[in-house]
């Protein structure tokens with residue numbers, strides 16, 4: 001079924017407020033969740049609402065945070081998210097980061113004491129819409145085993161990248177450093193689907209494609225073996241070591257019944273490619289050259305194409321599974 005975008009956002013906002021999120025938090029999270037759903041991100045759209053509710057009911061997350069933004073250096077902003085969601089901290093710091101990136105050519109936003117349940121591309125897309133190149137990293141709960149290991153140390157640790165294009169919306173990719181995201185793993189378990197062998201390991205460390213074996217005592221694997229594992233490691237360092245947050249294996253959410261989020265950190269790097277580049281070809285044009293070469297070599301789609309198409313086709317409506325919509329309405333009425 002299709003529902004008007006505005007109605008979906010209002011409904012989500014109402015549900016989140018009902019369970020304890022402040023007006024500001026509910027507005028930002030509802031917008032985030034609805035946008036992911038509109039863009040076809042099944043694992044980080046409405047699917048996550050119950051987790052947002054469960055985690056606030058558990059008392060593990062602050063639904064009314066006051067992020068503390070610290071201007072620590074010409075190109076460096078730190079934020080204590082006050083135990084709220086990272087998107088609220090980003091919203092509080094965004095204007096300062098823009099200004100710093102414009103003045104210095106680069107700015108880093110280092111967030112600690114934050115939670116993240118969303119699709120990461122939404123944290124960088126807006127920067128690229130304004131002409132910046134942006135990278136974001138977030139660590140989470142230890143559900144990914146290192147190569148040869150049988151228990152989780154890394155989070156599914158996604159990285160998102162966005163760069164402007166001359167002829168269209170920014171080129172964006174957003175990928176977990178695990179074989180699949182934990183959201184997709186849960187969706188597969190719920191639907192009784194097997195995943196490719198090696199998606200994770202069972203509790204004895206043997207490679208498996210069974211979501212149940214992975215979820216019950218096993219762990220996901222990094223994508224691409226040791227190469228993905230090194231990316232997961234770098235993300236732990238950038239999001240925990242650099243910002244003063246917990247590594248994924250230090251997260252204590254399991255001690256709080258109902259907590260569905262990890263209190264960790266997020267780092268965003270924003271670069272202004274226009275700085276000192278008046279005699280250079282624009283980055284948007286150069287990205288078009290590269291995409292053209294990829295197409296000539298036979299690549300039929302670049303990252304972000306599926307999302308951009310879903311967004312274009314949706315207009316101001318959002319495709320929602322009827323049962324999920326009924327569940328959402330019921331949550332609001334409970």
Ligand code: NDP
Nearest residue numbers: 116118119120156158173174175176181303304305306307
């Ligand atoms: P996918 O593997 O589905 O997609 C990864 C990227 O690859 C996307 O940018 C996608 O673009 C692109 N892509 C997919 N197929 C192709 C193809 N054939 N050719 C070219 N590009 C392609 O994503 P993941 O499962 O790794 O992650 C899913 C989501 O989970 C992400 O949004 C991530 O941020 C989120 N996540 C969030 C976490 C959190 O703690 N908040 C933790 C881990 C993950 P396109 O969008 O166009 O399909």
